Structures are given as structure tokens and as C-alpha cells.
Amino acid sequence: MTKTILITGATDGIGLETSRILVQQGHHVLLHGRSPEKLKKVEAELSVLGSVKSYVADLSDMKAAKSLAKAVAENHPSIDVLINNAGVLQAPDGTSADGFDIRFVVNTISPYILTKELLPILSNNGRVVNVSSAAQAPVDLDALAGKGGELDVMNAYSQSKLAITMWSRAMANLLGNNTVIVAVNPGSLLGSKMVKEKFGVAGKDIRIGADILVRASLSDEFSNASGKYFDNDSACFGNQHPDALDDKKCKEIIDVIETVVN
DSSP, rough: OOOOESSSSSSSSHHHHHHHHHHHOOEEEEESSHHHHHHHHHHHHHTTTSOOOEOOOOOSSSHHHHHHHHHHHHOOEEEEEEOOOOOOOOOOBBBBSSSHHHHIIIIHHHHHHHHHHHHHGGEEEEEEEEEEEEEEEEEEOHHHHSEEEOOOOOHHHHHHHHHHHHHHHHHHHHHHHHHEEEEEETTTTTHHHEEEEEEEEOOBBBBHHHHHHHHHOOOOGGTOOTTTTEETTTTOOOOGGGGGGGGGHHHHHHHHHHHHHO
């Protein structure tokens, strides 16, 4: 059955490869990117393979995340899968225009906004796949709220990835069984631009990450996995940070994000 799938960060790396696979499988893929030029190029490349539509938004701007959700909802009566793949580690400026750490905004808060805004058009038994990481660190709630001091790059990234894992669990608990929300570590040190720039290594085959995102989006093994975390390094559910299993702490993450968003 053909699905309508929105994937953020679709212009390179895991996002591009995942998009390519989904288009080749016959799904209607909504491509998101920050750069209009890169997005236009990717749309032209993938449209030869199947059905695509593109959307531009800078997810370091929370207002842009809301505008993206509005544009998608205006053009599509329903979507079946949202893959929150866009992420950032290093940036010229580590602080967003609103004064928040850019890692928290792009990796944690904007995915939350997109998910919340698109829930009304998510089909029955639809799925939200949140890209997490093996790099996870306890979340400084003040830093998430834009009140803490400046974090170093890797610490901010690790906190942002635990935070998205935690709100995935908390939102899954709130929604019940109608929607599957799952956090996925697609694999460590894959050959993405992020890995090459930060660690100076070529990295492992990017398709390792793309394949698990496709499985999480479509396969039956994830149909009852709402609130869970899949660790692709170990090829199993589990192995997340202990804080991601603490329902009270997970709810606190959502409470802080709601305060920030509102």
C-alpha cells in the first residue's frame, strides 16, 4: 500500500538515502530541506524515480517548524509517516535567533512542534519515527528552556538526542495505541556529513541508517513499538539511557518544551 511520508533533512546523508528507498518502493515522499538550492536538486533527482513534493524550512526557527506543518496540512489531507530526521551537531552559531541552543531547537523542539501540529492529519495507526543517537546525556532542563549557560557542542547534541527519546516515550504514553511514536538510533559513525565534519572519518555505509528508518516507518516489527527506543548498533529495542525509562522525567521534558513553544 502506498504511504504518504514526510521526512525532514532529506537533502543529504541518511535522509536522502531513506527518501530514495521510499520513493523507489512507490511511496509518495514529502521532502524537507533547509537549502532551496539543494532541495530543488534532490527533488529533480528523486522525481525521476517516483512521486515527491518538497518543502523548505529552517528548523532552527520554531516559527518555521509551525509554518512547515501548516503547509503540509494544507496540501495533504493525511500523512501516514513523519520521520523527524533533520539534525545538527556543529553550526557557525550555536544559538538560535530565539536564544536557545541550536541543537535543542533542531534536534528536539522543532520535531516536537512538527509532530504535535501534524497529529490531526496523521492517519489511523500512523507512525512518527524520531531519529535519536547512541550519544545521550542527562538533560539540563534549564538549558533546554534557554536559561542555562552555553553548552559544549557534543554535550548539547547528546542532551538533545536523549531529550527527543524521552519526549517520544512521554507522547506515546499520552496518545495510547492509535499512533506509533518510536525513537531510533540509526547507527553510530555512519558516513554522514555530520560525522565526516566532526570526526574526520568516512564512516560506515549510510544505508545502514536508511534501512532501519524504512523498517521503523513501514514494517510490522514496529507496529506495537510505540514509546520504545530501537538501538541499531545492537539491532534490538532497548539500551537507552536510564532517564528515558523514567516516566516522570520524560513528562518533565514535554512540560519544558511546551513552555518554550508557548
